[in-house]
Amino acid sequence: xxxxYIFGGxxxxxxxxxxxxxxxxxxxxxxxxFAKVMTTQKTVKATGIWVKEKSYQLDNKNKTFxxxxxxxxxxxxxxxxxxxIPNNFESAKNVVxxxxxxxxxxxxKDILTKCPSKYEEQKTSSSSL
Amino acid sequence: MxxxxxxxxxxxxxxxxxxxYFLNYRGYKNTLNYGRIAYHGMAxxxxxxxxxxxYIILTHQYQYDYVYxxxxxALRNLGLLHLASSFWGGQQGSxxxxxxxxxxxxxxxxxxASKRGDLEPRVMAVFTLATTFLLVMVSPxxxxxxxxxxATPVFVKIEHINSQFLNTNIYPFLQSxxxxxxxxxxxxxxxxxxLVSKLSQAGISVNQFIIDGRGxxxxxxxFWMQIHPPILFSGFAMATVPFAFAIAALMKNDYRDWVRxxxxxxxxxxxxxxxxxxxxxYWAYEMLGWGGYWAWDPVENSSLIPWLVGVAGIHTLLVQxxxxxxxxxxxxxxxxxxxxxxxxxxxxxxxxxxxxxxLGDASVHSFVDPGMFVYLFLVLxxxxxxxxxxxxxxxxxxxxxxxxxxEESLLSRELALFTxxxxxxxxxxxxxxxxxxxxxxxxxxxxxxxxxxxxLAIIIMFLNxxxxxxxxxxxxxxxxxxxxxxxxxxxxxFTVILILFAGVSDLMIILLSLTTAFSLFVNLDIxxxxxxxxxxxxxxxxxxxxxxxxxLGVIGSSVYSQEVTVDLVKGKQASAFGYDLTxxxxxxxxxxxxxxxxxxxxxxxxxxxxTPIMYRSDxxxxxxxxPAILSLLTKDIYLSPLGYDEGGxxxxxxxxxxxxxxxxxxxxxxxxxxEEFIKPDMAAMMSGGDVEMGTKLIVTKDxxxxxxxxxxxxxxxxFEYTPAEIEEANLKVEVxxxxxxxxxxxxxxxxxxxxxTTPNQxxxxxxxxxxxxxxxxxxxxxxxxxxxxxxxxxxxxxxESRVIS
Numbered sequence: 001x002x003x004x005y006i007f008g009g010x011x012x013x014x015x016x017x018x019x020x021x022x023x024x025x026x027x028x029x030x031x032x033x034f035a036k037v038m039t040t041q042k043t044v045k046a047t048g049i050w051v052k053e054k055s056y057q058l059d060n061k062n063k064t065f066x067x068x069x070x071x072x073x074x075x076x077x078x079x080x081x082x083x084x085i086p087n088n089f090e091s092a093k094n095v096v097x098x099x100x101x102x103x104x105x106x107x108x109k110d111i112l113t114k115c116p117s118k119y120e121e122q123k124t125s126s127s128s129l
Numbered sequence: 130m131x132x133x134x135x136x137x138x139x140x141x142x143x144x145x146x147x148x149x150y151f152l153n154y155r156g157y158k159n160t161l162n163y164g165r166i167a168y169h170g171m172a173x174x175x176x177x178x179x180x181x182x183x184y185i186i187l188t189h190q191y192q193y194d195y196v197y198x199x200x201x202x203a204l205r206n207l208g209l210l211h212l213a214s215s216f217w218g219g220q221q222g223s224x225x226x227x228x229x230x231x232x233x234x235x236x237x238x239x240x241x242a243s244k245r246g247d248l249e250p251r252v253m254a255v256f257t258l259a260t261t262f263l264l265v266m267v268s269p270x271x272x273x274x275x276x277x278x279x280a281t282p283v284f285v286k287i288e289h290i291n292s293q294f295l296n297t298n299i300y301p302f303l304q305s306x307x308x309x310x311x312x313x314x315x316x317x318x319x320x321x322x323x324l325v326s327k328l329s330q331a332g333i334s335v336n337q338f339i340i341d342g343r344g345x346x347x348x349x350x351x352f353w354m355q356i357h358p359p360i361l362f363s364g365f366a367m368a369t370v371p372f373a374f375a376i377a378a379l380m381k382n383d384y385r386d387w388v389r390x391x392x393x394x395x396x397x398x399x400x401x402x403x404x405x406x407x408x409x410x411y412w413a414y415e416m417l418g419w420g421g422y423w424a425w426d427p428v429e430n431s432s433l434i435p436w437l438v439g440v441a442g443i444h445t446l447l448v449q450x451x452x453x454x455x456x457x458x459x460x461x462x463x464x465x466x467x468x469x470x471x472x473x474x475x476x477x478x479x480x481x482x483x484x485x486x487x488l489g490d491a492s493v494h495s496f497v498d499p500g501m502f503v504y505l506f507l508v509l510x511x512x513x514x515x516x517x518x519x520x521x522x523x524x525x526x527x528x529x530x531x532x533x534x535x536e537e538s539l540l541s542r543e544l545a546l547f548t549x550x551x552x553x554x555x556x557x558x559x560x561x562x563x564x565x566x567x568x569x570x571x572x573x574x575x576x577x578x579x580x581x582x583x584x585l586a587i588i589i590m591f592l593n594x595x596x597x598x599x600x601x602x603x604x605x606x607x608x609x610x611x612x613x614x615x616x617x618x619x620x621x622x623f624t625v626i627l628i629l630f631a632g633v634s635d636l637m638i639i640l641l642s643l644t645t646a647f648s649l650f651v652n653l654d655i656x657x658x659x660x661x662x663x664x665x666x667x668x669x670x671x672x673x674x675x676x677x678x679x680x681l682g683v684i685g686s687s688v689y690s691q692e693v694t695v696d697l698v699k700g701k702q703a704s705a706f707g708y709d710l711t712x713x714x715x716x717x718x719x720x721x722x723x724x725x726x727x728x729x730x731x732x733x734x735x736x737x738x739x740t741p742i743m744y745r746s747d748x749x750x751x752x753x754x755x756p757a758i759l760s761l762l763t764k765d766i767y768l769s770p771l772g773y774d775e776g777g778x779x780x781x782x783x784x785x786x787x788x789x790x791x792x793x794x795x796x797x798x799x800x801x802x803x804e805e806f807i808k809p810d811m812a813a814m815m816s817g818g819d820v821e822m823g824t825k826l827i828v829t830k831d832x833x834x835x836x837x838x839x840x841x842x843x844x845x846x847x848f849e850y851t852p853a854e855i856e857e858a859n860l861k862v863e864v865x866x867x868x869x870x871x872x873x874x875x876x877x878x879x880x881x882x883x884x885x886t887t888p889n890q891x892x893x894x895x896x897x898x899x900x901x902x903x904x905x906x907x908x909x910x911x912x913x914x915x916x917x918x919x920x921x922x923x924x925x926x927x928x929e930s931r932v933i934s
Contacts, residue, residue: 003537003544008551011588015555019562019581026577030570045572055789055873063694063771063896084771084896087348091749 028098034075038101046106050095050113051076058085069095069106077101081108088113132181132275133268139174140264142167147257153250154380161250168239168253171260172232179229182222182274186215191342192335194278195221197285201344211345214355217362218345220484221267221274226358228263230366235260238370238394245390245930251377252370258517259369259473262510271503278335279325284308287316289341294333302327347746347753353412357405361432364402365476368435370394371442372473372518375466379521382528384458384466388450391469393927395446396668399439400919406432407912418756418769420692420900422908425578427488430564431479434557435472441553442468444546450929451601452543457532460543463522464550466529470518475557477511487568540604545596552588559585583637586680590644593673594651616650623650631689638688641680649677665925672918679911685904686765692900694771697728699893708732708766712895715773718742726770726895730759741770741897764903771896784878788824789871796878799858800829806872807838819844823851823864824874830858839864839876854881 031037031044048069050056056067066080079097092113099108149164182195187209191197199222200215217226235256242249266272278285287295297304306324308317318324325335348354371391378387409429410422423429442465449459482488485504522529537544559581563573598604598613623646627633633642656670695703697712704710709731718725723744730737739757746753756769774785786794793802809822823840837853839862852863859880866875 003539004547007544007548011548011551012555015559015581015585018584019559022577022580023562023566023573026574026580027566028572028574030567030572043574053791055792055871057789057792057794058772058787059785085752087753088749088751090751 030096032071033073034069034071034077035073037106038075038077040101043098043100043109045096045098046071046077047094047096048072050092056085056089066105069097077106078104079106079108079111081111086111086113130275132178132185133273135174135178135181136264136267136273136275137269139171139178140261140268142171142174143257143261143264146171147254147261150250150254150257154254164250164253165239168235168257171257171264172236175229175232175264178275179216179225182225183213183216185275187212189340189342190336191289191339192278193274194276194280194283195219195274197278197283197289197339197342199343199345201342202340204344204350207350210352210355211350214349214358215345217358218349219274221272221276223358223362224263224266224272225274227362227365228260228267230359230362231260231263231369234363234366234370238373246386247381248377248386248390251380252373255373255376256369258513259373262513266506266510271506278339279320279322282319282321284317285320285339287318289339289343290318291338291340294338300331302331344748347744347748348416351412351416353408353415357408357412360401360408361405364398364405364432364436365479367394367398367401368439368473368476370398371439371469372514375469376518376521379466379525382525384462384529385453388446388453388459388465389926389930389932392443392446392450393923393930395439395443395469395472396919396923396926399436399443400916400923402432402436402439403912403919404916406436407909411909414905415758416755418754420690420756420767420769420898420902421687422905425560425563425575427564427567428483430560431482434561434564435475435479437553437557437560438468438475439472441550441557442472444553445550448543448546452533455533455535458529460531460533460537461547461550462531463526463529466522467519468550470514470522474511474515474518475561477507477514481507481511482564538603540599540606540609542596542599542601542604545592545599549589549592549596552585552592556582556585556589583641587637587640587644590641590648590677590680593676594644594648597651597655597670597673613651616647616654619650620644620646635688638684642684645677645680645684648673649681652677665921668918668920668922668925670918671921672915675911675913675915675918677911678907678914682904682907682909682911686902686908689903690900692898694896694898697895697897699895705899706766706901708899710768710897710899712893715893724773726773728757728768728895728897730766737766739766739768741768741895743770743773760906762906764901765905767900767902769898769900771898773896774892774894785865785875786878787873787875789873796860798830799860801862801876801878802827802829803874804836806867806874807840809843822867824867824876826853826862826876828855828858828860828862830855830860833857837862841865841867852877856881 028043028045030047031040032047034046034048037044037046046069048071051068051070054068056065058065063084064080064082065085066078068076069079070076079095079099081097089111094114096112096114097106097108098110098112099106101107146164146167149160149167152160153164185193185196186200189196189200189202196215199218200212204212204215215222217223235253238256239249239253242252267274269276294300295303302324303318306319306321308319309315310317320335320339328335328338371394374387374391374394378384406429409432413424414420414422445461445464445468449461449465451459453459485507487504537547560578563577566572594613594616598609598616620643624633624639624643627642628639633639652670652673656667656674659666659670691706693705695705695710697703697710699712699714702709702711711729711731713727713729715724715726717723723742725740725742728739728741730739737759739759741757742755744753745751754770756767759766759768784796786796788794788801788803790803790806793800795801804825804827807821807823807825809820820843821840823838825836825838828835828837835855835858837855839853840851841864842849842851850863850865852861854861861879861881863877863879864874865877867873
């Protein structure tokens with residue numbers, strides 16, 4: 001039975017070590033405090049709310065898409081994404097952007113929009129006549 | 130009401146069936162028939178409830194929350210399949226689908242088990258535990274698809290209400306249920322039990338009152354997306370069976386027969402699950418427009434993990450079955466029990482990841498947070514099956530003696546298959562760790578998965594070839610070299626050609642190509658030798674050829690994919706990868722709901738036509754883009770639309786921006802703020818007179834504020850644009866378009882005396898991302914061939930499963 005344990009053990013051990021190393025290399029942390037996002041040098045996944053009042057801008061010439069995001073404390077930052085407006089963006093409420101804060105902007109590599117659940121959406125948008 | 134009652138009765142039948150089967154296992158002979166009757170009763174009731182769910186969807190009974198939330202009248206016009214697929218459009222329905230398919234699998238399993246000795250009571254007692262949990266899931270306490278819309282007060286859009294009842298003179302009570310959103314002017318009616326009772330007093334049923342639903346996300350309206358869930362859930366349902374067999378074996382403390390009996394189920398289940406996973410990938414490729422079929426998204430990953438573990442199990446199950454000939458229960462008995470348990474537990478974990486809301490921030494697909502109770506119930510579901518499975522193995526650990534003295538030799542198929550299992554499990558662990566990381570506030574970049582899988586794939590493909598060349602128990606080295614020489618030389622030649630002519634230079638990719646080609650040639654060689662008269666033996670080789678082709682497709686389409694963003698000016702030829710692309714125009718399709726962008730593609734004497742699609746969807750009030758794919762034999766050309774500029778008024782080549790009221794931008798150190806929208810005079814508009822509208826902007830340069838108002842005038846139907854200028858700031862701003870709904874304005878900013886004022890042609894521009902995907906067809910073909918292999922093997926193993934030792 002030795003061969004079985006040598007083969008199995010060595011392969012699993014090698015890949016666990018490799019995985020541990022790559023995990024730390026590719027690790028991206030979630031951040032919901034923009035004060036921290038703005039000071040760190042690392043790539044993060046910033047989660048926050050799209051500031052709908054400030055809408056968004058599409059710059060056709062430079063092919064960038066930008067908008068403002070706010071965290072729970074009300075800190076706002078401008079997000080610039082090299083690309084076009086993501087599908088579903090206009091109905092988004094919560095946004096997760098992956099990237100780095102540099103030179104006064106958050107440069108996003110990836111945007112993920114979370115649409116509000118059906119009940120939530122209506123509660124916030126309704127007001128009695 | 131009917132649906133909920135049927136499901137509740139089905140739940141009690143499932144529990145009765147479970148108890149009766151268990152009692153029969155404990156020695157009560159006369160309870161077997163009760164167990165069977167209760168099971169079939171349960172399955173019939175589940176089928177009836179499912180038919181009823183389809184019935185209320187097809188007859189648009191919007192008094193049901195599920196029907197209102199996931200279907201609408203328009204779906205009928207798109208075809209019955211689209212409407213019918215609302216069944217699994219939401220969370221409740223997808224649990225229902227899973228339950229339905231599990232119940233049907235159970236009917237087949239009952240018949241299968243009843244013909245194989247005393248297997249039935251044990252297997253069915255475990256299986257009905259799974260149906261019981263699923264039935265609790267869709268019961269009125271959790272994710273019930275038959276919940277009435279007013280159970281939780283819902284705001285229904287005014288357009289979805291029958292307008293003949295929207296008369297507060299006749300129905301004054303409606304006033305207090307009417308709401309409106311001031312920013313969008315959207316009206317809602319709050320549908321609550323209070324309203325329903327007032328409506329019924331007035332003699333109106335909810336079904337008459339609500340006449341349309343929300344519908345489905347347009348991206349789900351795709352053939353592949355409609356057949357993907359039923360196939361995936363069939364795989365999930367079939368994964369229950371090996372679990373049940375493993376527990377049944379542990380209950381009896383007999384580990385010989387279960388291997389043969391579970392084997393065809395494992396093969397069929399993993400074949401179906403593999404196909405289901407691929408269809409999801411194909412949908413992403415065809416619909417989502419990011420050019421790929423696999424994004425290591427948690428939803429994709431979570432169904433891949435049980436598949437990898439199941440496939441790992443297939444390899445060691447084969448060893449155990451073979452080595453039983455040496456006497457005893459065979460090699461890797463504990464491993465196999467554990468892998469069969471784990472496959473189903475990981476199916477449940479997959480459901481937990483995607484439906485409990487834990488990955489809320491990590492995936493586009495994840496369903497929304499279903500609430501604490503559902504979360505806890507899912508944890509209980511997984512926990513029960515994990516504890517049952519692992520607990521039983523631990524309980525029987527000492528009696529699980531393989532009684533094998535002889536060690537596997539280094540060059541034995543046993544050891545090669547064991548190593549293959551280990552490598553597949555390593556892959557599963559990697560994906561599991563990466564996918565679960567968001568639960569702990571971490572996440573990994575996709576390169577984590579890619580980098581880890583290249584070495585794994587190299588080993589897997591090497592073993593894939595080697596394990597078929599070496600023999601059970603012992604292999605003669607000289608014979609091995611003799612047999613492998615053709616395949617090895619072929620693989621080396623193939624790789625050299627790749628390096629010389631396709632410019633492959635990355636060492637890992639060279640190694641991967643080498644081992645993949647090796648595996649391909651070994652399997653082809655053997656397959657060709659045995660194909661005559663022995664078709665049923667081909668399964669493994671066909672499956673392995675499929676995997677090798679799949680990997681070649683993955684290498685070609687991902688490593689050698691090229692991508693470029695091009696602006697296609699209407700009528701002007703642009704070029705990408707040696708293809709000439711000409712945007713020739715735009716035309717409406719599907720009753721003017723979508724726009725197709727016609728692009729002529731030319732290379733040499735070949736002419737093709739591609740039409741990416743864009744449209745604004747009412748469902749989520751967003752722009753939806755659909756790519757166009759030109760599938761050639763050796764490559765796909767992929768056009769993903771980015772945006773469309775109508776041109777027309779764009780007669781300065783200034784800087785064009787789109788601003789919404791209140792927002793601001795920087796233009797070369799000058800700040801522009803869109804202060805407010807200058808409304809047109811409605812009275813003038815109605816009477817057909819001249820209308821003027823525009824934007825009031827605050828411009829700040831060097832600390833000084835200016836107020837300007839570029840305008841659009843409509844004079845007798847003709848548009849006239851009046852730019853505004855600030856000489857001190859050397860700035861000219863023209864408004865070229867104002868969106869009616871949200872007053873977003875397109876502004877063209879330029880310098881008064883710059884070199885950018887040369888008038889430009891009125892141009893329509895389509896921006897696209899063009900990419901080329903070499904050999905992507907091999908990805909689909911590889912998976913399909915692999916699945917065929919699974920089924921050929923299943924047919925062979927099904928015959929063997931009838932033997933009782």
